[in-house]
Amino acid sequence: xxxxxxxxxxxxxxxxxxxxxxxxxxxxxxxxxxxxxxxxxxxxxxxxxxxxxxxxxxxxxxxxxxxxxxxxxxxxxxxxxxxxxxxxxxxxxxxxxxxxxxxxxxxxxxxxxxxxxxxxxxx
Numbered sequence: 001x002x003x004x005x006x007x008x009x010x011x012x013x014x015x016x017x018x019x020x021x022x023x024x025x026x027x028x029x030x031x032x033x034x035x036x037x038x039x040x041x042x043x044x045x046x047x048x049x050x051x052x053x054x055x056x057x058x059x060x061x062x063x064x065x066x067x068x069x070x071x072x073x074x075x076x077x078x079x080x081x082x083x084x085x086x087x088x089x090x091x092x093x094x095x096x097x098x099x100x101x102x103x104x105x106x107x108x109x110x111x112x113x114x115x116x117x118x119x120x121x122x123x
Contacts, residue, residue, distance in 0.1 A: 065091025
């Protein structure tokens with residue numbers, strides 16, 4: 001299972017379109033994803049304070065687009081090292097590959113996101 005952070009609005013648009021397309025697919029050629037160990041670091045680095053997010057739980061075996069594990073771009077930060085490989089999806093994510101959509105909440109009291117319970121039974 002891999003994870004992708006997106007807005008509730010982008011997820012609604014994906015359901016209408018029949019596939020999920022992140023803006024990074026146009027600008028970078030792939031959709032950024034994370035593992036469950038990486039996703040909080042990513043969320044706190046790039047999405048801090050947002051309250052409109054969901055976490056897509058993606059079943060890798062159902063992806064139709066190519067999946068590559070690659071080193072992060074840029075210098076290491078927030079608990080991520082250059083040795084960490086991130087899952088990148090090179091194309092659209094079919095709705096059938098999305099096993100679950102979970103609310104991804106930011107806790108202003110702690111200044112951090114809260115990882116929702118992710119069941120491997122969904123993948």
